[in-house]
Amino acid sequence: xxxxxxxxxxxxxxxxxxxxxxxxxxxxxxxxxxxxxxxxxxxxxxxxxxxxxxxxxxxxxxxxxxxxxxxxxxxxxxxxxxxxxxxxxxxxxxxxxxxxxxxxxxxxxxxxxxxxxxxxxxxxxxxxxxxxxxxxxxxxxxxxxxxxxxxxxxxxxxxxxxxxxxxxxxxxxxxxxxxxxxxxxxxxxxxxxxxxxxxxxxxxxxxxxxxxxxxxxxxxxxxxxxxxxxxxxxxxxxxxxxxxxxxxxxxxxxxxxxxxxxxxxxxxxxxxxxxxxxxxxxxxxxxxxxxxxxxxxxxxxxxxxxxxxxxxxxxxxxxxxxxxxxxxxxxxxxxxxxxxxxxxxxxxxxxxxxxxxxxxxxxxxxxxxxxxxxxxxxxxxxxxxxxxxxxxxxxxxxxxxxxxxxxxxxxxxxxxxxxxxxxxxxxxxxxxxxxxxxxxxxxxxxxxxxxxxxxxxxxxxxxxxxxxxxxxxxxxxxxxxxxx
RNA sequence: GCCUCAGUAGCUCAGUUGGUUAGAGCGGCGGACUGUUAAUCCGUAGGUCCAAGGUUCAAGUCCUUGCUGAGGCGCCA
Numbered sequence: 001x002x003x004x005x006x007x008x009x010x011x012x013x014x015x016x017x018x019x020x021x022x023x024x025x026x027x028x029x030x031x032x033x034x035x036x037x038x039x040x041x042x043x044x045x046x047x048x049x050x051x052x053x054x055x056x057x058x059x060x061x062x063x064x065x066x067x068x069x070x071x072x073x074x075x076x077x078x079x080x081x082x083x084x085x086x087x088x089x090x091x092x093x094x095x096x097x098x099x100x101x102x103x104x105x106x107x108x109x110x111x112x113x114x115x116x117x118x119x120x121x122x123x124x125x126x127x128x129x130x131x132x133x134x135x136x137x138x139x140x141x142x143x144x145x146x147x148x149x150x151x152x153x154x155x156x157x158x159x160x161x162x163x164x165x166x167x168x169x170x171x172x173x174x175x176x177x178x179x180x181x182x183x184x185x186x187x188x189x190x191x192x193x194x195x196x197x198x199x200x201x202x203x204x205x206x207x208x209x210x211x212x213x214x215x216x217x218x219x220x221x222x223x224x225x226x227x228x229x230x231x232x233x234x235x236x237x238x239x240x241x242x243x244x245x246x247x248x249x250x251x252x253x254x255x256x257x258x259x260x261x262x263x264x265x266x267x268x269x270x271x272x273x274x275x276x277x278x279x280x281x282x283x284x285x286x287x288x289x290x291x292x293x294x295x296x297x298x299x300x301x302x303x304x305x306x307x308x309x310x311x312x313x314x315x316x317x318x319x320x321x322x323x324x325x326x327x328x329x330x331x332x333x334x335x336x337x338x339x340x341x342x343x344x345x346x347x348x349x350x351x352x353x354x355x356x357x358x359x360x361x362x363x364x365x366x367x368x369x370x371x372x373x374x375x376x377x378x379x380x381x382x383x384x385x386x387x388x389x390x391x392x393x394x395x396x397x398x399x400x401x402x403x404x405x406x407x408x409x410x411x412x413x414x415x416x417x418x419x420x421x422x423x424x425x426x427x428x429x430x431x432x433x434x435x436x437x438x439x440x441x442x443x444x445x446x447x448x449x450x451x452x453x454x455x456x457x458x459x460x461x462x463x464x465x466x467x468x469x470x471x472x473x474x475x476x477x478x479x480x481x482x483x484x
Numbered sequence: 485g486c487c488u489c490a491g492u493a494g495c496u497c498a499g500u501u502g503g504u505u506a507g508a509g510c511g512g513c514g515g516a517c518u519g520u521u522a523a524u525c526c527g528u529a530g531g532u533c534c535a536a537g538g539u540u541c542a543a544g545u546c547c548u549u550g551c552u553g554a555g556g557c558g559c560c561a
Contacts, residue, residue: 033520053518067511084521103494108511109522112495115553170560207561232559233485245561341557352557410561455561468554480552 008043010077014087017077024048024089025072025097027126030109031065036082037091039073045132045279049080049088057094067109068126070098114471121475121484129287132280133464133472136273140460143272144225144246147265153221153248158208160227163200164434171231172203173241204229207453210380210438212249213414216449217441223248225456233479237468238405238458242477249451255382255396255413258450259319259368262400262409265454266366267313273463274309281306281463288465301404302364305465308403317366317400320358322350323390325369328362329354346391349376352406359401370398379428380438381412383420398452402462411452418442 005022026041026048037050050073054062065071074093080086106116107123117124124130145155161175177197178184184192193201208224215222224247231241248261273281285305292300303311320328329335329344334357342351350358350369359367371394374383381395400409415421421442425432432439460472470476475484 030520030522032523033517035518036520036523038521047521049521051519055518080519082519082521103512106494108495110495110510111522113554116495119553228561230560234559235485235554236557236559237555239560243561405561407561453561458561 006043007039007041007046007048010048010087010089011044011046014077018079018087020077021074021092022077022089023072023074024050026070028065028067028069028071028100030067034062037065037071037073039071040126040131042131045128045135045283049082049085050075050091051088052091052094057091061094061096064096064099065094066100066102066105068105068107068123069096069100071095072097114468118470118476119483125474128283130471132277132283133460133466134474135280136277136284136464137460137472139273139277140269140456140463141225143269144456146272147268148221148223148248151221153223154215154219156208156212156215156219156222156224158205158211158224158226160205161198161202162205163198163202164210170206172206173229173231175202175204206230207245207247209247209249209451209453210435212247212451213438213441213449216249216251216451217445217447220252221248221250235479237470238461240457240469240473240476240478243469243473244456246454246456247451249449251447251449253413253450254448255370255398255450258411258413258452259370259398262368262398262411262452262454263317263366266317266400266408266459269459270309270313270463274306274313281309284464284466308465309463312366312402315365317368318363319368319370321371322369322373322394323371325350325354325358329357332357332362347373347375355401355406359406360403364403366403367401368398369401370396372397372399374424377412379424379430380414380421382415383424396450400452402458405458405462407455408458408462409452409454411450413448413450416442416446416448418446 003023004025005017007024007026010017010022010024024039024041026039029038029040029047031037034054035052037052038047039050040047052062052065072095073089073091075089075091077087077089080088082088106120107126117127117130125134148155178191178195184195186192193199196202206228208226208228212222212224224245226244227242228245229242230239232239234241248265250257250261253261288301288305301308323346326344326346329340329350334340335344340351340353342348342353344354349372358369359365371384374381374393374395377395377397381397384394384396386393396413398409398411399407402408415424418439421439422432424430425435457469457472460466461469464472466472470478
């Protein structure tokens with residue numbers, strides 16, 4: 001199996017390889033004219049054309065060169081006579097590494113629905129669309145680490161299993177080693193978690209933020225990048241029960257530093273993909289255009305995928321306060337015509353339709369909304385100084401809203417004042433005794449600090465233009481689905 | 485959790501006001517083809533119309549329930 005040449009290296013620079021012999025291995029994308037094999041080995045978007053003189057090969061062997069069969073070819077690299085490619089491989093030796101009986105293999109060389117692909121997640125990565133998505137997903141993960149490392153941040157691993165259920169970000173998955181058929185009971189008849197593995201109830205984490213704050217107040221600048229779990233019964237194209245989240249947390253940052261970081265980070269990530277994955281992006285761009293041809297004009301994207309990404313990195317994100325957002329919405333046409341389903345009222349959270357209006361209609365670019373009413377936000381967000389003319393107190397929270405997918409980042413300056421935090425926890429019924437350590441961070445060497453959470457899959461969704469979040473993670477976990 | 489829509493060949497879909505033997509394209513299979521780019525051309529097989537009840541002389545088509553999927557909403561990242 002040695003001496004394999006990767007197709008990417010042949011296609012990117014073949015000048016020194018012409019006339020030489022090469023061994024390639026990959027999966028058949030097409031076998032045309034009993035003569036031309038389009039071979040893809042996953043290293044890049046494009047295929048290598050393998051030319052077969054069929055008289056030289058056994059007919060039974062060539063029969064097995066079917067869609068997505070895996071083959072090994074040895075031959076000579078030459079300039080192509082055809083128009084579609086510059087270089088091609090003239091086969092001298094051909095070996096079937098893995099057959100794919102076309103009578104039984106579910107994938108077909110044609111457009112198949114996203115739903116069908118999802119049910120065949122073990123094969124869908126072999127398609128153009130999904131291989132492009134997952135190459136970009138990798139690139140994005142790498143860019144995240146590169147960005148933070150280059151800026152002096154430390155990567156921190158926060159626990160997956162958490163003993164606190166006070167993180168306040170949603171329903172949690174219980175983790176237990178107890179025998180569910182024979183649950184031990186206390187005298188009062190409740191489940192006796194003293195007999196469980198950790199001797200207390202535990203769950204899968206919904207956020208690493210609270211622990212990341214520990215890191216920020218010691219190492220200064222930290223970030224987490226790991227899986228998170230929400231047991232919400234969410235059935236939408238932008239929610240998963242298991243997803244990956246990036247959470248930077250920085251000491252001495254206020255809400256404005258936090259927004260600057262969020263904007264710079266988003267732009268860096270998008271630029272990285274524009275610079276390093278042009279072929280994959282171009283394919284996804286074309287794919288989207290093909291899809292939108294059948295849509296009525298008003299449902300199409302205003303720009304192609306690549307143009308959208310360039311537009312986002314070339315323009316400043318709009319920054320407004322929650323109060324300004326409410327005013328804009330109340331003066332908007334859809335509001336005056338009664339088109340909004342939900343009320344726009346200071347103190348009520350902005351709904352998806354409101355965010356969409358701000359991002360897609362009013363500003364037509366990413367928007368950062370800050371200073372939300374305190375009563376609709378989490379306990380750890382820093383209480384702002386009272387403002388003249390506002391109906392209630394606000395917190396230093398910010399959301400970054402992107403076109404199409406809505407909230408991609410949610411963050412805040414954290415409440416560093418011990419007494420204020422204790423009062424907020426009391427008001428919002430957060431158990432102080434469980435978060436004793438979180439409170440002690442404010443008692444001993446506390447500091448102003450801020451951070452945010454970025455939904456990894458939502459960013460992949462935005463950059464690849466995929467409509468459903470289940471198609472940017474290899475094995476999506478959603479209500480009623482944990483196959484693969 | 486709520487609302488809406490859908491489920492017909494391997495895949496993507498059509499199927500009229502309920503009416504004889506359920507169709508197409510692609511894919512498969514058989515054949516032709518030495519410069520193809522989702523190759524092309526000829527031929528061919530392939531159906532528990534999601535499931536269970538019901539209405540009717542007659543149900544793919546109408547009704548009820550269930551299952552599965554999608555879109556939207558809520559929750560959020």
